[in-house]
Amino acid sequence: MKKLYFTVIALAIMTFSQAQDITDAVRYSSDQLSGTARYRAMSGAFGALGGDLSAISINPAGSAVFLSSAATITLSYNDRQNDTRYFNGVTTTDASDVYFEQAGAVLVFNSTNENNPWRKFTLGVNYSQNNTFDDSFLAQGSGNNSIDNYFLQYADGVPLELLETIDNESVNDLYIFLGENEGFGAQQAFLGYQAFVIDPVNTDPSNTSYTSSVASGSFDQRYSYISTGLNGKFAFNFATKYQDFLHLGINLNAHFLNYDRATRLVETNSNIGSETNEIIFHNNLSTTGSGVSLQLGTIANVTDNVRLGLTYDTPTWYYISEQTTQRLETFSDEFDERVIVDPNVVNLYPDYRLKTPGKLTGSLAVLFGDTGLLSFDYSYKDFSNTELRPSSDPEFVFQNNLISDNLKAASTYKIGGEYRIEEWSLRGGYRFEESPYENELTLGDLTGYSAGVGYDFGSIKADLSYDHASRTDNPQLYQTGLTNTANIQRDFSNVLLSVSFGI
Numbered sequence: 001m002k003k004l005y006f007t008v009i010a011l012a013i014m015t016f017s018q019a020q021d022i023t024d025a026v027r028y029s030s031d032q033l034s035g036t037a038r039y040r041a042m043s044g045a046f047g048a049l050g051g052d053l054s055a056i057s058i059n060p061a062g063s064a065v066f067l068s069s070a071a072t073i074t075l076s077y078n079d080r081q082n083d084t085r086y087f088n089g090v091t092t093t094d095a096s097d098v099y100f101e102q103a104g105a106v107l108v109f110n111s112t113n114e115n116n117p118w119r120k121f122t123l124g125v126n127y128s129q130n131n132t133f134d135d136s137f138l139a140q141g142s143g144n145n146s147i148d149n150y151f152l153q154y155a156d157g158v159p160l161e162l163l164e165t166i167d168n169e170s171v172n173d174l175y176i177f178l179g180e181n182e183g184f185g186a187q188q189a190f191l192g193y194q195a196f197v198i199d200p201v202n203t204d205p206s207n208t209s210y211t212s213s214v215a216s217g218s219f220d221q222r223y224s225y226i227s228t229g230l231n232g233k234f235a236f237n238f239a240t241k242y243q244d245f246l247h248l249g250i251n252l253n254a255h256f257l258n259y260d261r262a263t264r265l266v267e268t269n270s271n272i273g274s275e276t277n278e279i280i281f282h283n284n285l286s287t288t289g290s291g292v293s294l295q296l297g298t299i300a301n302v303t304d305n306v307r308l309g310l311t312y313d314t315p316t317w318y319y320i321s322e323q324t325t326q327r328l329e330t331f332s333d334e335f336d337e338r339v340i341v342d343p344n345v346v347n348l349y350p351d352y353r354l355k356t357p358g359k360l361t362g363s364l365a366v367l368f369g370d371t372g373l374l375s376f377d378y379s380y381k382d383f384s385n386t387e388l389r390p391s392s393d394p395e396f397v398f399q400n401n402l403i404s405d406n407l408k409a410a411s412t413y414k415i416g417g418e419y420r421i422e423e424w425s426l427r428g429g430y431r432f433e434e435s436p437y438e439n440e441l442t443l444g445d446l447t448g449y450s451a452g453v454g455y456d457f458g459s460i461k462a463d464l465s466y467d468h469a470s471r472t473d474n475p476q477l478y479q480t481g482l483t484n485t486a487n488i489q490r491d492f493s494n495v496l497l498s499v500s501f502g503i
Contacts, residue, residue, distance in 0.1 A: 020322070020352060020395070021479055022402050025386045026436055026443070028231065028257060028289070028318060029356040031130045033431065033448065033467065035102055036074050037498035041452025041465035042416025043429025045375040047363025048299055048309030050247065053104040053126045053500075057235050058361065058377070059297035059311045060249030063106045063122040064239035071105035072500040080135065083489040086223070087141030095136055101496060103127050105503060106237070117243050124237035133229035133259045139477070139486035140222040147221075147267050147279055148212040150481025151192025154185045161205035162186060163193040175343035184347070187326075194341045195330045196276055214279075217271030223477050223486070229259035229287075235295075247299040255291035255316055260284075265477070270333075278331040284324060289354075291318035299363075309363030309377075315385075318354040323347060352396070353389040357382050372419040382409040383436035406442075410434040416450075425454040427465070444472035448492075461500040468493045 033044050035054025046055035050062025053072040079096040104126030111119055155163075162182060165174050171194060178186040192198040193210075201209040232255070239249030265281045297311035327342045358381070365375040384407040388396040416429035433446040452465030473488040 020349075020388055021399055022406060023475070024287075025354065025356075025388065025399070025403055026383065026407070027131075027133070027259070028320075028354060029316075029383060029386050030436070031231075032132065033469070034128050034130055036072050036500075037452055037463035037465040037496040038425075038427065038454055040467050040494070040496055041427035041429065041450050041454075041463070042375065042418060043414045043431040043448065043450045043467065045363075045377045045414040045416035045429055045431075047297075047311060047361050047375075047377040048307040048365035049363075049373070049375050050299055050309075053106065053124070054102060054128060056104070056106070056124055056126050056237050056239075056249075056251070057128050057233065057295075059299060059309050059363065060235070060237050060251040060295050061239050061247040061297040061299045061309070061311075063124045063237050063249060064120060064241040064247040065299065066106050066108050066122060069105070069107045069503045070500055071503050072102065072498055074102035074496055074498040075099070076101040076494055076496040078132065078134075079493045081491045081493075082135075082137040083491075084137045084139050085141075085487040086139035086221070086484070087143045089139070089141030091138045091140060093136050093138055095134065097132075097134060099129060099132065101129055102498070104235075107503075119241040119243065121238070121240040124235075124239070126235045126237065128233050128235070129230055130233050130255075131231040133227050133231070136224075136226045137486070137488055138222070138224050140220075142218050142220050143484060144216070144218060145482060145484055146212070146214050146216075146219050146269070147265055147281060147478075147482045148192070148197050148214040148276075150478055151188060151198050152210055152212060153481050155189035155192060155198055155210045157208050158182075158186055158189045159205065160193075160200045160203070160207040163190050164205075171341060172343050172345060175345050179345070179347055187347075191326065191328045191341050195279075195328045195339050196332070197279060197328075197330060213275040214269065215271040215273035217269060217274075220268045221484075222266040224264045225261070226263075227259065227261040229257065231255065231257040245301040249295075249297050251295040251297075253293045253295065253316070255289075255293065255318065257287070257289045257291075257318070257320075259287040261286075265482075275332055275334055276330050277333045278329075280329040282325075282327040284326075285322065286324075287320060287322045289318045289320035291316045291354075293317070305367045305369075307363075307365040307367070309361070309365070311359075311361040311363075313359040313361070315358045316356045318356070319351060320354055321351050322349045324349075352393075355385075355387045355389060357385040370420060372417065374417045375415070377412075377414040379412040379414075380409060381412070381436075383407040384409065406438055407436050408438045410436045423456045425456070425463075427452040427454070429467075431469075433471075441474050443474075446471040452496075459502050463496075463498040463500070465496045465498075466494065467496075 039054035050065030055062035106124035293316040361379040414431045429450040448469030450467035454463040474485045
């Protein structure tokens with residue numbers, strides 16, 4: 001059996017790196033609605049309610065609302081549909097998965113001293129899947145912009161002598177040398193030159209200007225995107241209740257993320273004068289990271305029927321590692337020749353840090369005795385404060401300026417209600433999340449609704465919920481050169497089952 005060997009190299013130069021950009025900053029700074037079935041049935045409007053394991057992740061004071069120790073586990077069935085328009089092409093992709101959504105427990109320690117103003121304290125831990133990165137879409141259509149511009153822009157200013165192999169030097173060797181000494185941009189120029197996508201203006205080794213071997217005209221393109229991974233959080237909670245009106249809590253959160261992405265562009269043309277008629281470009285990215293954050297929260301019983309909540313989430317400080325692989329293949333009708341440039345090299349980028357923005361949440365809940373309740377949450381998060389570090393890195397200076405100029409503060413509104421009929425509970429909710437982008441086109445606003453039902457068996461409670469959300473997305477295929485955007489209508493549907501029991 002033929003074995004495939006990969007060479008691993010560490011890139012000392014980050015210039016023009018494709019691995020860290022504004023899109024990644026938004027991805028790792030965003031949270032999806034995630035939690036127990038009861039929590040999601042009310043669209044997450046739990047900041048002033050508490051008494052639910054997922055409410056702890058919104059307001060850490062919520063665990064002090066529990067009357068007794070409890071635990072909850074949740075499974076979810078998620079369905080994602082992407083309707084993608086790209087020039088004259090329309091495609092639909094649909095995928096579904098079953099996830100382990102949430103698990104947690106809280107221990108309640110009531111004071112035995114009636115004169116003690118601190119009525120109780122609680123210890124809790126809760127795992128939640130804050131964001132899933134499982135996604136796929138297919139953008140296909142005909143346009144007049146070719147991937148050759150990607151390689152031309154990276155090649156501009158790169159001496160020809162750096163792109164040509166010397167005696168006893170392989171494609172693998174030169175790709176490694178460029179990565180270690182010249183950076184990502186030189187590697188892209190090398191791929192384009194070796195695969196005959198671009199040609200030098202002249203054969204002088206000091207030449208730094210290039211032309212395309214692809215003639216202008218119409219290009220049929222098929223761009224596929226597949227990603228997997230998640231962003232998870234473990235919240236370690238402590239809360240207390242002071243007298244009968246004030247709950248205070250704190251969470252120490254441990255975050256982890258993994259994200260794998262594979263993209264493949266197939267471009268064909270029959271333009272007169274084209275020496276290259278087919279280009280197939282593969283890119284793979286693998287990301288892992290860990291982070292920490294704090295949450296401080298309070299819930300005040302203004303009256304027997306009205307509660308107010310306030311929570312501050314500190315920024316999350318991530319430490320992230322990334323690696324990439326690439327492959328380029330071309331075909332010429334004129335020469336009836338196929339060229340494959342496959343370095344079999346894993347590019348390891350220097351680890352970097354990411355600071356996501358903090359968040360402030362205010363909440364109001366109105367309780368109608370044992371009959372039901374209404375709850376409202378408002379959150380404010382300024383995505384323009386997201387920062388890649390070290391901030392002194394020239395590439396990060398560029399990306400942080402893009403973040404500051406193109407992202408903005410975004411508000412989230414959630415409203416939920418519950419109505420009880422003996423052992424049954426009926427629930428519903430609505431949420432609206434503003435786009436984090438100034439133009440509101442790169443990623444649109446999100447709207448969602450939810451519904452659910454619960455039954456109290458006594459020592460065990462079962463909850464079932466359904467929620468749906470939609471938003472539009474207009475991602476660029478590449479950050480440089482081929483910057484065409486695909487218009488994606490995204491629809492998310494989820495069914496969750498939670499089981500809660502006393503411990």
